[in-house]
Amino acid sequence: MAVLELSGVTKRFGGLTAVSDFNISIQEGELVGLIGPNGAGKTTVFNLITGMYAPTLGSIEFLGERIDGRKPYEIARRGIARTFQNLRLFKNLTALQNVAIARQLECRYSFFDAAFRTPVFKAEERRVLDDSRELLELVGLGDKAYERAKNLPYGYQRKLEIARALALNPKVLLLDEPAAGMNPEESLNLMDFIEDVQEKFGVTIFLIEHHMEVVMGICDRIVVLNFGCTIAEGTPLEIQEHEEVIKAYLGEVQNDDESHAQG
Amino acid sequence: MILSRVLQQLVNGLSIGSIYALIAVGYSLIYSILRFSNFAHGSFLVVGAYAGFFIVTAMSIPFIPAVLLAILTAGLAAVTTERVAYRPIRERNSPTLYFIIASMGIAIFCEHTIVATIGPKFRTYPRVLAATGVDLGLVSMSKMDVMAAFMAFLFLIVLQYFITRTKQGCAIQAASYDLQAAGLMGVNVNRLVGTVFLIAGILAGLSGVFLGMKYTVYPQLGYLTIKAFVAAIFGGLGSLPGAIAGSLLLGVMEAFIAAFLSSQLRDLFVFSLLIAVLLVKPGGLMGKYVEEKV
Amino acid sequence: MAYIQGVMIIICVNLMGVLGVSLLTGFTGMFSFGHAAYMALGAYTSAILVGRLGMPFVVGLLAAAAFAALASVIIGYPTVRLVGDYFAIAALGFGEATRLILDNGGSLTGGARGFVGVPKHTTLPIAILIVILGAILMRNIINSRFGRSFVAIREDKLAAEAMGINTARSRMLSLAISAAYAGVGGSMFAHYLTFLQPVMFDINKSTELAATVVFGGLGSMTGSIIACIILTSIPEIFRPFYLWRMVFYGLALVTTIVLRPQGLLGSFEITLEGTRRFLTAPFRRRVSAGGGARWQS
Numbered sequence: 001m002a003v004l005e006l007s008g009v010t011k012r013f014g015g016l017t018a019v020s021d022f023n024i025s026i027q028e029g030e031l032v033g034l035i036g037p038n039g040a041g042k043t044t045v046f047n048l049i050t051g052m053y054a055p056t057l058g059s060i061e062f063l064g065e066r067i068d069g070r071k072p073y074e075i076a077r078r079g080i081a082r083t084f085q086n087l088r089l090f091k092n093l094t095a096l097q098n099v100a101i102a103r104q105l106e107c108r109y110s111f112f113d114a115a116f117r118t119p120v121f122k123a124e125e126r127r128v129l130d131d132s133r134e135l136l137e138l139v140g141l142g143d144k145a146y147e148r149a150k151n152l153p154y155g156y157q158r159k160l161e162i163a164r165a166l167a168l169n170p171k172v173l174l175l176d177e178p179a180a181g182m183n184p185e186e187s188l189n190l191m192d193f194i195e196d197v198q199e200k201f202g203v204t205i206f207l208i209e210h211h212m213e214v215v216m217g218i219c220d221r222i223v224v225l226n227f228g229c230t231i232a233e234g235t236p237l238e239i240q241e242h243e244e245v246i247k248a249y250l251g252e253v254q255n256d257d258e259s260h261a262q263g
Numbered sequence: 264m265i266l267s268r269v270l271q272q273l274v275n276g277l278s279i280g281s282i283y284a285l286i287a288v289g290y291s292l293i294y295s296i297l298r299f300s301n302f303a304h305g306s307f308l309v310v311g312a313y314a315g316f317f318i319v320t321a322m323s324i325p326f327i328p329a330v331l332l333a334i335l336t337a338g339l340a341a342v343t344t345e346r347v348a349y350r351p352i353r354e355r356n357s358p359t360l361y362f363i364i365a366s367m368g369i370a371i372f373c374e375h376t377i378v379a380t381i382g383p384k385f386r387t388y389p390r391v392l393a394a395t396g397v398d399l400g401l402v403s404m405s406k407m408d409v410m411a412a413f414m415a416f417l418f419l420i421v422l423q424y425f426i427t428r429t430k431q432g433c434a435i436q437a438a439s440y441d442l443q444a445a446g447l448m449g450v451n452v453n454r455l456v457g458t459v460f461l462i463a464g465i466l467a468g469l470s471g472v473f474l475g476m477k478y479t480v481y482p483q484l485g486y487l488t489i490k491a492f493v494a495a496i497f498g499g500l501g502s503l504p505g506a507i508a509g510s511l512l513l514g515v516m517e518a519f520i521a522a523f524l525s526s527q528l529r530d531l532f533v534f535s536l537l538i539a540v541l542l543v544k545p546g547g548l549m550g551k552y553v554e555e556k557v
Numbered sequence: 558m559a560y561i562q563g564v565m566i567i568i569c570v571n572l573m574g575v576l577g578v579s580l581l582t583g584f585t586g587m588f589s590f591g592h593a594a595y596m597a598l599g600a601y602t603s604a605i606l607v608g609r610l611g612m613p614f615v616v617g618l619l620a621a622a623a624f625a626a627l628a629s630v631i632i633g634y635p636t637v638r639l640v641g642d643y644f645a646i647a648a649l650g651f652g653e654a655t656r657l658i659l660d661n662g663g664s665l666t667g668g669a670r671g672f673v674g675v676p677k678h679t680t681l682p683i684a685i686l687i688v689i690l691g692a693i694l695m696r697n698i699i700n701s702r703f704g705r706s707f708v709a710i711r712e713d714k715l716a717a718e719a720m721g722i723n724t725a726r727s728r729m730l731s732l733a734i735s736a737a738y739a740g741v742g743g744s745m746f747a748h749y750l751t752f753l754q755p756v757m758f759d760i761n762k763s764t765e766l767a768a769t770v771v772f773g774g775l776g777s778m779t780g781s782i783i784a785c786i787i788l789t790s791i792p793e794i795f796r797p798f799y800l801w802r803m804v805f806y807g808l809a810l811v812t813t814i815v816l817r818p819q820g821l822l823g824s825f826e827i828t829l830e831g832t833r834r835f836l837t838a839p840f841r842r843r844v845s846a847g848g849g850a851r852w853q854s
Contacts, residue, residue: 076721090712104702114701300642368810375803534654541635
């Protein structure tokens with residue numbers, strides 16, 4: 001069964017159509033890539049899935065249930081976690097707090113428990129913090145638990161954001177340009193990291209990426225978006241030879257920096 | 264008889280509404296650029312009102328040049344405020360909360376500096392125009408009100424022309440969509456924000472002079488801006504036509520409530536209107552409420 | 558001696574308000590210039606229940622907290638979903654509206670002339686007891702999932718929402734708690750002074766609370782507490798400069814935010830554990846000088 005299914009999803013902002021008739025069906029355990037030139041509407045797709053925007057037309061189903069029109073926090077609680085293109089960590093909080101904030105979703109102690117520090121509260125809190133620490137260990141940030149997020153090196157911040165998303169215990173993980181701002185070596189590292197994460201957490205991953213070596217290297221399937229429309233879909237090999245994709249990317253070379261087109 | 268009373272209140276409402284519009288437009292303009300509610304806006308108004316009062320009473324300058332001098336003072340006060348308080352916050356990319364706190368601090372500082380130096384006394388502007396009304400058949404208006412409304416519309420038309428027809432105005436329009444992007448496209452952001460504060464200060468100063476003439480001048484005169492804030496939200500925060508429409512409507516509604524219900528209910532009504540608008544249509548009449556961009 | 562006791566009671570009253578504002582502004586990132594109104598509601602609620610209906614002081618205190626929290630829903634409900642500016646404007650309007658209602662409350666509130674004959678219950682030991690209890694409860698809330706949600710919202714509302722936090726509900730909760738604290742402060746105030754006037758709870762009172770929190774450091778409860786003790790006693794010492802008091806508060810707000818936005822302590826907290834470590838540091842290595850553990854775990 002499809003974990004995530006988008007059918008005929010369209011989003012218009014005033015006169016601008018950011019995403020047009022977008023369809024995708026993601027199966028459990030898949031790693032799907034979403035690529036396309038700048039402004040193609042990739043992040044908008046993520047914002048639609050996570051409820052930041054409501055689609056103008058179409059439906060979004062998660063595990064067979066409609067989720068379009070739901071609030072972002074409801075969608076997150078159902079099991080769709082995300083990272084952001086420009087890193088949205090809780091900058092002044094420690095790595096541990098960042099993860100704990102997502103992790104605490106499963107805590108069910110009451111306000112009264114918290115105010116009077118009842119045994120229930122203490123047990124639940126210990127569990128949240130232990131789980132969070134363990135998660136940081138797993139992603140290799142174990143020794144950074146008490147560092148403020150903003151003081152971590154950039155690559156670690158990226159990892160922390162992924163760890164924070166994983167703390168929600170999601171079924172689907174949406175990664176918005178996880179390799180942005182990384183050099184080729186770092187992005188290769190990240191590639192291993194993502195594959196590792198998928199293996200360890202058994203999560204379905206949908207990712208947006210500009211670094212072609214990352215996308216081509218790890219994705220089972222790739223969808224190419226241009227001007228809000230899907231222009232191609234297939235395996236990495238098929239995409240590399242797709243005529244329209246090459247055209248879309250070559251078109252970009254003339255007015256954009258070259259790094260994006262290298263792939 | 265009823266008709267004449269209704270028409271009279273309509274005229275009174277439009278007259279005070281046009282003064283609210285001067286405040287609300289400047290306030291909305293700042294909001295559209297910097298995306299924060301400038302609570303110090305009332306201070307610009309008070310500076311204008313006091314400057315006008317002292318220039319008219321202490322110096323023997325004719326009325327019109329005196330008013331121009333007063334509103335220029337208010338404009339400069341606004342620019343200085345931006346330069347000294349907001350620019351450092353802006354350049355650090357701080358959260359909106361910091362702007363709100365700083366602006367409220369400025370408002371309090373300004374009010375109480377006036378209390379401590381000039382004194383808490385109410386001061387009356389010298390009669391510049393005869394108090395006699397202009398009789399328009401069914402309704403009458405004081406000459407002062409007629410002039411205030413006329414000047415308000417004159418300034419708003421000039422502003423409209425400036426924003427839509429000049430290069431700097433277009434830059435302001437562009438910046439209201441995205442200040443940073445405008446900066447990247449080569450707009451001098453500091454000068455642009457300065458211009459916006461100059462305009463907002465001048466409009467607030469003008470309203471201060473009119474309010475001072477209509478009522479009196481006192482340190483708490485700036486609190487009237489709360490009404491203009493409500494008017495701006497009512498019309499759609501960040502939208503200039505919305506600010507004008509909201510102000511005129513609020514002015515008229517206030518006049519009717521004061522005349523036909525009770526003047527004590529008037530201010531309570533303004534607050535209830537705010538809550539009602541926020542509940543039903545937070546985007547106001549003409550704006551649309553936009554969530555922050557992801 | 559009575560004078561010093563009086564100042565200390567006023568410090569306790571202000572502390573309750575400041576703890577509330579600190580939670581709202583310092584930890585949740587919402588700014589209110591109307592918190593004096595919640596104090597007023599608490600004060601009048603308690604004054605009416607205890608003074609007119611003869612109920613015990615404890616009932617007055619609890620009712621003050623409950624009523625202030627309930628009133629906060631009026632401006633909270635429509636604004637918690639919107640950006641902070643709407644809340645700030647509504648809070649400002651709410652402050653004015655409350656004053657108007659109290660001014661015109663007829664025999665129930667005594668109108669602008671005031672409410673006389675509130676029984677005196679707030680003694681210094683009681684006031685200190687309430688504040689200590691309040692501070693402990695506040696610390697517990699901040700160190701729980703609720704407190705973490707508040708801070709997450711302050712840091713990045715959108716990311717908080719994406720992490721499954723119902724930001725509207727959390728913001729409402731933070732506002733209600735902070736209003737309840739202010740309400741208790743109001744009740745203490747009423748039963749210390751024994752008479753009330755709406756003008757005691759005007760915007761200047763709100764400014765005092767906000768300036769104290771900003772000055773102490775947004776995100777630091779202990780900073781707010783220290784700032785409150787300092788800022789409440791200073792004007793008492795310099796009574797002759799009374800006229801300049803509010804000028805000073807306004808200036809403190811602006812200059813702190815512009816020059817040192819982290820305030821006195823930043824988000825640093827002084828804790829027992831941290832103090833102990835600081836004092837024993839010479840015997841070890843003085844690495845983390847005063848490395849007071851933050852209130853958040």
